[in-house]
Amino acid sequence: xxxxTTTNSLTTDDLGSAAQRxxxxxxxxxxxxxASSGGFDAVQMRAVAExxxxxxxxxxxxxxxxxxxxxxxxxxxxxxxxxIVGRKPVPGDTPSERVIYVLRxxxxxxxxxxxxxxxxxxxxxxxxxxxxxxxxxxxxQLTTMLTRSIKGEAYVEGEQPxxxxxxxxxxxxxxxxSALVSWVTGRASAEDVADHIETAVRLVLR
Amino acid sequence: xxxxTTTNSLTTDDLGSAAQRxxxxxxxxxxxxxASSGGFDAVQMRAVAExxxxxxxxxxxxxxxxxxxxxxxxxxxxxxxxxIVGRKPVPGDTPSERVIYVLRxxxxxxxxxxxxxxxxxxxxxxxxxxxxxxxxxxxxQLTTMLTRSIKGEAYVEGEQPxxxxxxxxxxxxxxxxSALVSWVTGRASAEDVADHIETAVRLVLR
DNA sequence: TTCGGAACTGCAACGTGTTTCTATTATGAC
DNA sequence: GTCATAATAGAAACACGTTGCAGTTCCGAA
Numbered sequence: 001x002x003x004x005t006t007t008n009s010l011t012t013d014d015l016g017s018a019a020q021r022x023x024x025x026x027x028x029x030x031x032x033x034x035a036s037s038g039g040f041d042a043v044q045m046r047a048v049a050e051x052x053x054x055x056x057x058x059x060x061x062x063x064x065x066x067x068x069x070x071x072x073x074x075x076x077x078x079x080x081x082x083x084i085v086g087r088k089p090v091p092g093d094t095p096s097e098r099v100i101y102v103l104r105x106x107x108x109x110x111x112x113x114x115x116x117x118x119x120x121x122x123x124x125x126x127x128x129x130x131x132x133x134x135x136x137x138x139x140x141q142l143t144t145m146l147t148r149s150i151k152g153e154a155y156v157e158g159e160q161p162x163x164x165x166x167x168x169x170x171x172x173x174x175x176x177x178s179a180l181v182s183w184v185t186g187r188a189s190a191e192d193v194a195d196h197i198e199t200a201v202r203l204v205l206r
Numbered sequence: 207x208x209x210x211t212t213t214n215s216l217t218t219d220d221l222g223s224a225a226q227r228x229x230x231x232x233x234x235x236x237x238x239x240x241a242s243s244g245g246f247d248a249v250q251m252r253a254v255a256e257x258x259x260x261x262x263x264x265x266x267x268x269x270x271x272x273x274x275x276x277x278x279x280x281x282x283x284x285x286x287x288x289x290i291v292g293r294k295p296v297p298g299d300t301p302s303e304r305v306i307y308v309l310r311x312x313x314x315x316x317x318x319x320x321x322x323x324x325x326x327x328x329x330x331x332x333x334x335x336x337x338x339x340x341x342x343x344x345x346x347q348l349t350t351m352l353t354r355s356i357k358g359e360a361y362v363e364g365e366q367p368x369x370x371x372x373x374x375x376x377x378x379x380x381x382x383x384s385a386l387v388s389w390v391t392g393r394a395s396a397e398d399v400a401d402h403i404e405t406a407v408r409l410v411l412r
Numbered sequence: 413t414t415c416g417g418a419a420c421t422g423c424a425a426c427g428t429g430t431t432t433c434t435a436t437t438a439t440g441a442c
Numbered sequence: 443g444t445c446a447t448a449a450t451a452g453a454a455a456c457a458c459g460t461t462g463c464a465g466t467t468c469c470g471a472a
Contacts, residue, residue: 045429055451125331129392171406174384175377186335200377204409261421
């Protein structure tokens with residue numbers, strides 16, 4: 001499932017001693033493992049604490065709620081994916097082709113681990129205002145991934161995408177998230193999701 | 207599961223004696239009142255039972271979980287709105303104008319009671335597979351409302367909308383729901399929501 | 413009217429997210 | 443190396459969704 005991340009010295013965002021970073025990593029690893037094995041309900045705070053080898057109070061010191069924990073796990077998952085995939089430009093000759101390619105890949109990836117996806121998606125959707133920060137991180141990741149796909153070769157690191165492109169990316173990510181929710185709750189098949197997204201992308205990018 | 211019942215005269219959907227319909231109504235009233243006063247967290251099953259003047263076990267007999275309860279409340283809210291608004295054709299000369307009109311109205315309505323909207327929206331998003339039936343009802347209500355707006359005067363009761371129109375309606379309702387979630391979680395202002403929806407509608411309907 | 417089963421009440425109990433508290437351990441300044 | 447402070451462990455307790463159960467009431471059929 002996960003490639004182990006080296007006990008690296010520098011994380012993206014600083015924050016804490018090596019021991020603390022290690023605890024944080026262990027906690028997120030345990031969260032993802034439990035989510036992957038049994039979905040949202042299997043991510044029980046006592047179980048996460050035990051598997052990460054920290055006390056329950058410590059878990060809550062790092063993540064103030066189960067939802068914070070799962071949304072952070074989602075952010076890290078995206079981050080890891082981006083690190084691996086984000087190197088080479090997205091294949092495809094038109095914006096729709098590229099966006100459809102990327103979403104198809106991402107969707108397949110998530111559907112490959114239904115339990116994990118269920119846990120992360122439901123947490124994301126259930127989050128309330130107190131999780132705004134973590135949610136925002138994920139939102140930015142999504143927007144970046146999509147504007148990058150829209151621009152294709154023309155994309156340059158660090159450049160602000162146009163308002164138009166951001167608006168389009170947001171619409172597409174809304175549809176994608178809703179489709180994932182439908183799939184997670186058993187209201188739509190994998191094929192339904194793929195079709196629906198493709199339709200939406202074609203409607204929006206033309 | 208019900209065989210015929212003699213007593214009751216007419217409800218929309220059969221189901222139960224007058225006393226049972228009354229209990230169901232009281233429960234949903236209590237749910238909406240509590241949600242309106244304190245949002246999702248304030249809808250506590252014991253409190254709902256007490257306010258509806260039924261035993262806790264009875265509440266669970268009518269609605270097998272808090273999520274079922276809240277999604278059913280959402281369905282009834284929509285239904286009530288439709289009954290009131292659904293008479294006259296939607297004003298506006300183009301599909302986008304009509305859809306924007308309807309969504310603007312609906313959004314304003316929901317934003318007028320932030321707590322209630324928070325409760326209903328979060329429940330809808332958190333629902334798992336066991337709530338599929340109730341969710342489907344709400345989905346149909348949304349689709350109907352939107353295809354009706356798209357067609358405008360051309361809409362005729364009972365006629366199946368085209369696949370194209372349904373696909374468009376689904377994209378728009380995805381965006382609308384996501385926007386509501388953003389608003390509920392404090393990540394977007396009322397104005398943001400209006401702008402985002404308008405952008406999406408213009409993109410999709412052209 | 414009487415009877416049998418379904419529906420309802422009241423209440424206790426359980427599971428899991430969350431909080432709280434004390435004792436212990438790690439960390440960093442001096 | 444010593445000490446003050448922060449971080450952690452361990453465990454109990456609380457809150458609320460949910461379940462289970464014994465006794466009571468309601469309702470339709472005979």
